[in-house]
Amino acid sequence: MRNAKSFTLKQAGWKLLDGNRLKIGATVYKFAKSREIDGTVKTVTIKRDPLGDLYVYFSCLIAGQPIVRRMTGQSAGFDFGLTTYLTGSDGTELQAPQPLKHSLKALAKANLRLSTKQKGSCNRRQARRHMDRIHKRVANQRQAFHWELARDLCTTYDTLALETLNLQGMKALWGRKVSDLGFASFVDTLHHVANKTGTIVQHISRWFPSTKLCSTCGCLNQAITLRDRAWTCPDCGTTHRRDHNAAINIFREGASSHGGNPVSLAPASVDCRS
Numbered sequence: 001m002r003n004a005k006s007f008t009l010k011q012a013g014w015k016l017l018d019g020n021r022l023k024i025g026a027t028v029y030k031f032a033k034s035r036e037i038d039g040t041v042k043t044v045t046i047k048r049d050p051l052g053d054l055y056v057y058f059s060c061l062i063a064g065q066p067i068v069r070r071m072t073g074q075s076a077g078f079d080f081g082l083t084t085y086l087t088g089s090d091g092t093e094l095q096a097p098q099p100l101k102h103s104l105k106a107l108a109k110a111n112l113r114l115s116t117k118q119k120g121s122c123n124r125r126q127a128r129r130h131m132d133r134i135h136k137r138v139a140n141q142r143q144a145f146h147w148e149l150a151r152d153l154c155t156t157y158d159t160l161a162l163e164t165l166n167l168q169g170m171k172a173l174w175g176r177k178v179s180d181l182g183f184a185s186f187v188d189t190l191h192h193v194a195n196k197t198g199t200i201v202q203h204i205s206r207w208f209p210s211t212k213l214c215s216t217c218g219c220l221n222q223a224i225t226l227r228d229r230a231w232t233c234p235d236c237g238t239t240h241r242r243d244h245n246a247a248i249n250i251f252r253e254g255a256s257s258h259g260g261n262p263v264s265l266a267p268a269s270v271d272c273r274s
């Protein structure tokens with residue numbers, strides 16, 4: 001693989017040896033295992049990143065196992081945001097980790113620096129390499145964050161309701177930070193984990209006005225702008241935190257349109273039988 005970025009081997013030409021060693025042709029390579037190999041390996045893909053580091057990916061066939069879920073009795077709706085990554089209808093606030101935020105800042109700076117270097121110059125090549133390195137760090141940190149968050153959510157909640165991401169719209173409103181935080185790839189990761197843990201992930205309609213609806217009285221407030229982090233309902237006078245109000249609406253919409261739990265305005269912990 002002198003020039004290729006990646007190649008895939010199917011049944012022949014490779015052999016997995018013990019001690020994290022992989023034999024391709026006559027050469028034996030040693031690799032660092034990031035995750036246990038689960039199931040029967042079907043294909044082996046070797047990839048090279050812009051920094052020249054090599055990665056090996058095993059795609060595996062896993063025999064179908066019935067999912068046994070330990071129910072937690074918890075469900076919630078979640079709203080995506082830039083300041084708080086996910087806000088839950090139960091008041092949970094989940095932030096993107098500080099190291100990722102730092103790396104994203106460093107990446108923006110490196111990008112700016114690259115743009116000031118003359119094309120074809122040695123300085124530019126160096127600046128490019130620096131940027132690639134930060135890119136890689138960002139990608140790794142973001143991926144680790146997504147996996148951890150997905151696992152946390154799927155073990156805490158039986159059912160999760162989310163908005164259907166409209167990435168074009170979000171980018172128009174929020175700019176490139178949307179791509180930085182990787183909402184779409186988080187949703188993919190969440191589905192992957194949910195499939196394994198037996199967690200239900202509901203997506204509510206993209207046209208559902210989760211932000212503009214008052215979660216107390218149900219009136220629609222068209223006057224809300226993107227800058228309003230908090231607002232007071234003109235009908236019932238309740239003051240809402242924007243993201244939390246949206247998360248409550250997402251949760252209720254999820255529960256009612258998917259035939260889930262009965263929808264109630266009272267907090268889930270209130271016991272009405274007494």
Ligand SMILES: [Zn+2]
Pocket residue numbers: 214215216217218219233234235236237238
């Ligand atoms: Zn209201």
